[in-house]
Every structure is written in structure tokens, then in C-alpha cells.
Amino acid sequence: MPENLDCLACGACCRTGHDGRILVPAEDLVRWRRLGREDLIAQLQPGHFGEAAFATREDGSCVHLGTPESANACAVYDVRGTTCREFERGSRQCLEFRRDFGIE
Ligand code: SF4
Numbered sequence: 459m460p461e462n463l464d465c466l467a468c469g470a471c472c473r474t475g476h477d478g479r480i481l482v483p484a485e486d487l488v489r490w491r492r493l494g495r496e497d498l499i500a501q502l503q504p505g506h507f508g509e510a511a512f513a514t515r516e517d518g519s520c521v522h523l524g525t526p527e528s529a530n531a532c533a534v535y536d537v538r539g540t541t542c543r544e545f546e547r548g549s550r551q552c553l554e555f556r557r558d559f560g561i562e
Pocket residue numbers: 463464465466468469470471472545546547548552553555556
């Protein structure tokens with residue numbers, strides 16, 4: 459059941475960002491500046507629709523994916539982007555991403 463999905467055993471939605479798909483709206487830039495997190499802004503790349511996006515690695519994973527504890531944890535979880543925050547576990551898109559990565 460979707461409510462039982464374990465994100466830390468998945469991470470699929472953080473691995474689909476090649477060519478700027480995980481968008482970062484302007485409100486995040488304002489928030490990060492306020493928090494003194496210009497480092498996050500410096501790591502963005504151009505995204506679709508004229509917006510910024512999280513930069514990705516060769517394999518399409520977000521540059522912030524992975525911590526010493528877990529390969530599927532977000533290293534900037536507390537201040538992650540609005541797109542990340544609003545992404546719904548168990549949604550149709552979540553289930554599609556999981557399927558694409560062979561995670562049932
Ligand atoms: S694809 Fe769904 S289950 Fe997997 S990490 Fe993202 S929200 Fe969690």
C-alpha cells in the first residue's frame with residue numbers, strides 16, 4: 459500500500475533529474491538567501507520552463523542525494539526545495555518513478 463512505501467529504500471524521485479527536471483521555484487531562492495544558504499543556489503542548473511533546477515550527477519541523481527547513513531537520504535532535507543517537499547509519496551508519479559527503477 460502506498461502509505462507503507464519506504465522512501466529510504468527507494469530514492470527514485472531524486473534520481474530522475476537529468477536535464478533539469480527537479481525544478482526550484484524562485485521562492486526557494488529567497489528562502490535560502492534568508493537562511494544564508496547561497497551554497498545551494500550556487501549548485502543549481504537551468505531547468506525547464508525558465509526555472510532553476512537541482513544539478514544532477516551523471517546518473518541523473520540529484521547532487522544532494524545521499525548521506526553517510528543512507529544512499530537514499532537527502533543531504534539537505536531540512537531545507538530541501540518546495541518541489542521535493544510537495545512531492546507526494548504514493549502518488550501516481552511516485553509509483554511511476556518506482557516502476558521505472560524496478561522497485562515494486
Ligand atoms: S519515489 Fe515515492 S517512495 Fe520513492 S523516494 Fe520518492 S516519494 Fe518515496
